[in-house]
Amino acid sequence: MTTRTLGELEAAVSEGVSRFEQDYMGRGPASIHTYLLEDLLVVRLKGVLTVAEQQLVVALPVEKGRDLLKQVRAHLIETARPVLEAMVLEITGIEVVSLHHDISTSTGEEVVLFTLAESPIVRDVKKK
Numbered sequence: 001m002t003t004r005t006l007g008e009l010e011a012a013v014s015e016g017v018s019r020f021e022q023d024y025m026g027r028g029p030a031s032i033h034t035y036l037l038e039d040l041l042v043v044r045l046k047g048v049l050t051v052a053e054q055q056l057v058v059a060l061p062v063e064k065g066r067d068l069l070k071q072v073r074a075h076l077i078e079t080a081r082p083v084l085e086a087m088v089l090e091i092t093g094i095e096v097v098s099l100h101h102d103i104s105t106s107t108g109e110e111v112v113l114f115t116l117a118e119s120p121i122v123r124d125v126k127k128k
Contacts, residue, residue: 003123010034016087041114049108092120
């Protein structure tokens, strides 16, 4: 496996998570950015709620709609966890220790946090 630069690694994870959202949730995010912070991979997605999810949140009392949506999303992420972990392992070469997830029903922002077994090795960008 060729060592990637920090930007290449972050972009590859963003692309993989975006593809996952498209395949498993039915639509991709409006925007996505990944940050590697030592052994933490933080993926921030914006604009992820489907029209049906937006309607659910509006149609039900605030707490009930929010809680139901969070439960469904958490269950979907947990069910697909092996797919996400395999994608991160393939890109970084490092095993995922834990995965954390949350979504805001008011902003449509979602955060996925991967804790890795160690910090991935990244290649420095050569300056011209």
